[in-house]
Amino acid sequence: MIQFDNVSKRYPGGHEGLAGTSFRLDSGEMAFLTGHSGAGKSTLLKLIGLLERATRGQVWVNERNLNRLKDRDIPYHRREVGMIFQDHRLLADRTVFDNIALPLVASGVGHQEISRKVRAALDKVGLLKKEKLYPLMLSGGEQQRVGIARAVVTRPPVILADEPTGNLDPELSREIMELFMQFNDVGVTLLIATHDVDLINTLDKRILTLRQGRMANDTGVAA
């Protein structure tokens, strides 16, 4: 679950990232986050992953108040929040397998379990045959799926995606979104920032719209 209570984020230098945003996303819910460029979508996601801290208001994730979370607990928090980025953020000098294994290695999972979990994640995103390749040998859509596999490999209860389909053609974008919906089907909470209003209007999910750092519209829980 994710909850924002009147959250503001002011960046050093005075830029307003968010200006008093409130909303709640229950466990197992999926929503799209949209809004003009500079509306604060990335800022909102960063606050959830603790890449930034709120300057005002309260952020709650998985029953925890992030304002009170100590810095040394941030890694453990991030293990419960899978993050996906438009630019994938893969390590070019490591194979697909090793990229996906990274969160498991970082959290001290044993060898055999790593193999099993990485293969399961690869299977889910349909890249089982590409585990030995390097990211730059893959297409943009495949790279994005590696990024998704890395985010889900630890089975986090919450997944965030910041414009995951930004560089993909409509067909690939739809495939990716359908993949996210499959995760949601098994109970994962998802929040996906995107500009692709046409696509998400066809998907029958909740849509949150930001404008100038405020929640301008919320379609509410989908029927």
Place this chain on the structure above:
Amino acid sequence: MTGRRSGRGPAFARNRNPMTWLLRHAQVMLASLGRLSRSPLGTTMTAAVLGIAIALPAGLYTLVNHVQALSGAWDGSVSISLFLRPDIRDDEAERLAQRLHTLPGVGELRLITPAQALDEFRRLSGFGEALDILDENPLPAVLLVNPTPAYSSPDKAEQLLLELRARPEVELAQLDLQWVRRLHAITLAIERAVWVLAALLSLAVLLIVGNTIRLEIQNRRPEIEITKLVGATNAFIRRPFLYDGLWYGLLGGLIAWLLVSISLWLLQGPIAQLSGLYDSVYRLEGPSFTSLLAMLGGGGLLGLTGAWIAVGRHLSEIEPS
């Protein structure tokens, strides 16, 4: 929902199994070695610089130790000459010698009677016939006393000298200490200099390792950011860099030991000649296993410390965005 209100929520699961922890350390240690061996040129050059920096004080220290041992060997040849009063008869001198022999500090002891002394003088001086015109042997009996090793240092030998000089049978007691004193003073000064040098070069090792690790951290910045992003702790991120530093230090120590060993081997000949000149059986000893351990230990510790400083300064600056 009190948990939600208090904000603490469910506790995070932390891995506290010591076996897993050890296993992970072993893995990181080997991975670090593997990474270093994949760029052999850069690694060797860094380690060589460290090796030279460690070898300089270590080599000098070894030399000073050897010189001290050498001067110890010379101390053994220090002897006190006791010239006895002319009226002391040979049997009295003999009894005196026996009594002195039981004194603490007195090692070997040799009596040269006036007759023996004259004989020797005659033989060595070439005055043979000329000495025959003397009615009476003018030479006194002499007792040559070698202090035990425990009494061979300048201070102790002097103390023994004073004790022997106080004997009524002794007319004159002599001990030539000047050169022993000088040697001691010089080795002491060099020893001091070695410590200063060691301190400075240790600092150099810290800086070199620190800078190498700093560059490595910069090169791997994207990797560090992404690893933090997926939930790596600071300890996890820090570990490979600390092991890098440790390996650099150990390699530097090994190279230093090799350099010192080679230098000692090269000095073997001249030193043997030198100690031969001084009637000493002293031989330069080869590099020992202990010195290898000391250099590996010192190098490893310095490398680890240098890495620790670099990691502490630069790793916290890197946060994902």
